[in-house]
Amino acid sequence: AAIREESIRRTKTVCTYCGVGCSFEVWTKERHLLKVEPAHGPANGVSTCVKGKFGWDYVNSGERLTTPLIREGERFRPASWEEALSLIARRLGKIRRKHGPDALSFIASSKCTNEEAWLMQKLARAVVGTNNVDNCSRYCQSPATMGLWRTVGYGGDSGSIRDLEQAGLVIGIGTNTAESHPVLATRVKRAHKLRGQRLIVADLREHEMARRADLFLRPNPGTDFVWLSAVARFILDEELEDRAFLGQWVNGLDEYRASLAPYSLNYAEAVTGIPADTLRQVAREIVQADGTCIMWAMGVTQQCGGSETSTAISNLLLITGNYMRPGAGSYPLRGHNNVQGASDMGAMPGFVGGYQPVDDPAVRAKFASRWGAELPANRGLDNHEMVDAIYAGTLKAMYLKGEDMGIVDSNANHVDGAFEQLEFFVVQDVFFTRTAQFADVVLPASPSLEKDGTFTNTERRIQRLYRALEPLGESRPDWQIIQGVANALGADWRYTHPSQIMDEIASLVPLYAGVTYERLEGFASLQWPVAPGGADTPLLFRDGFPFPDGKARLYPAQFIAPLEAPNAEYDLHFNNGRMLEHFHEGNMTFRSEGITAKVPGSFVEVSPELAAERGLTGGRFVRLVSRHGAVRVPVLVTDRVQGRQLYMPMNTPHAEQAVNRLTGSHTDLSTHTPAYKDTAVRMEVLPDM
Ligand code: SF4
Secondary structure, X not given: OHHHHXXXXXXXXXXXXXXXXXXXXXEEEOOEEXXXXXXXXXXXXXXXXXHXXXXXXXXXXXXXXXXXXXXXXXXXXXXXXXXXXXXXXXXXXXXXXXXXXXXXXXXXXXOXXXXXXXXXXXXXXXXXXXXXXXXXHHHOOHHHHHHHHHHOXXXXXXXXXXXXXXXXXXXXXXXXXXXXXXXXXXXXXXXXXXXXXXXXXXXXXXXXXXXHOOEEEOOOOOOHHHHHHHHHHHHHHOOOOOXXXXXXXXXXXXXXXXXXXXXXXXXXXHHHOOOHHHHHHXXXXXXXXXXXXXXXXXXXXXXXXXXXXXXXXXXXXXXXXXXOOOOOEEEEOOOEOXXXXXXXXXXXXXXXXXXXXXXXXXXXXXXXXXXXXXXXXXXXXXHHHXXXXXXXXXXXXXXXXXXXXXXXXXXXXXXXXXXXXXOEEEEEXXXXXXHHHHOOEEEEEOOHHHOOEEEEOOOOEEEEEXXXXXXXXXXXXXXXXXXXXXXXXXXXXXXXXHHHHHHHHHHHOHHHOOOOOHXXXXXXXXXXXXXXXXXXXXXXXXXXXXXXXXXXXXXXOOOOOOOOOOOOOXXXXXXXXXXXXXXXXXXXXXXXXXXXXXXXXXXXXXXXXXXXXXXXXXXXEEEEEEOOOEEEEEEEEOOOOOOOEEEEEOOOOOHHHOXXXXXXXXXXXXXXXXXXXXEEEEEEEOOOO
């Protein structure tokens, strides 16, 4: 028994899937994964969901990339690291010399560590000289961050996940929390069941949380802004606002009140379909609750007005005094494990680490003195603008890591066309993804179990992950690969461990100033902002808001109606999102046997009434056709969806079945986050086979 025990390694890690940031001990014997055990993680306690428990087999998949690949005509051949890096340096260097640094672009990954996101933006800025760098928060949470910057100054959850249990009322808007953030949802379910916490859910689908809710609102697609504004106006009209909080902590009430003038309850009922009486009840529940938390996700943000609706949420919390205490505040639920961290690290075109603007000379001077390189002053291109710039012929090269952009960006056929026009394309990933098919060089990266580093979860909690397995074949951790590319381009980086990268981050990013690997040892964690050597910040707003006068700002936002409403030709609203068992595009979970055994493929949810109208039964294949493309998919008849609304998970093992074959190119107007949820389709019933 002792020998058996000695051959088993237990390594602390952090889940590589959603933004809840569950941490575990993973038990391994050589490359065998014996089990994953929650061990009192700071975000999850002893809980886990099906992905954290069974979603790890992909690390031993026979489909892993184990050597660099170089394109030769229509094929790829294995190459040495030396040859691949030297080719990358030669081609990127040539394009830079001929067209300037802004002809190059870099995309960091929200699946990778903070240290790796940091190096990607440093490579772009300090080595190449461009701010053309972004990450996948552009696809999901940028509008939430915008809404919070406008109003309360920091883009992050205002409290801890565990604080949700203290709220008198939790409102979930456009979040399928039980499937997208399962362990976080457990806290809400528990408080609702055991403590009598009230729960209001607003969504197009009657998913699990909607069925549990005390009040379920089903607004017309894309109209959350309207009902939120009507509730806010009703509260102000009835003088139910928190005057003491507003007087002490908030600016801009008069202008905000004026902006709400159009949003009467009757107008809201006409636009959203939610009865005025129900909205009165929502308002009363908020003002009577002992603390209200609002959680929201992609049902809000992936709309043309995603930033406006996120702003409306924060405004509503401000007028009701729901900030600056546990059990109250905003919870924009981050999708990926490290979407918060990748943005914190400055993998964004307008900000270096810690949201310090690139157009601020003092910021650039600080980084220049540490990095020994001038930083470009002009804002760079975001993901969406990069695609446009490729078509315009001004962007020639892209270095993309850990993002299957050809499936996850909207209007995938349009994105494919852009990839084909790139002069040089480097893709770095764990698998030969759909996007890799367009690459000139493919670099094999290591997944989270094969590297050290840190992730930052949705509640701003920074946690360490430790290497449990050696990199497979010749794959390498992303930070080592980026360092190799930087040095091939002439840099002289000498990081030997990610802790040195974190030391550099702490020296340049005030939010992470007090973060060290020693303070994050084992299951320890810190929530930013972290003062040097001092305390971290579980409750984000304790002594006011990060504006010069310490006061938050009510921001008059505006309603932006959906751009792609159904019409006679495309008569159905097409909604899409996550499902419990799979994650994102599915590259990891569809290669995990424990998961695929449960859910092997994709489907489209059709309401019983629409199924009856079209003569459909479950399993029958249909062809969905939008203005942008078509997919063939089996039907699942369910009353989770209603009427002429469809829902399809974004996770699929088949690229030709990806939801983004259907979505278009329009975006949130402020952040360019694709309006994935704003799509109309028609449904053609295929012959029975
Ligand atoms: Fe936790 Fe999310 Fe991972 Fe599930 S997917 S174990 S909820 S971090």
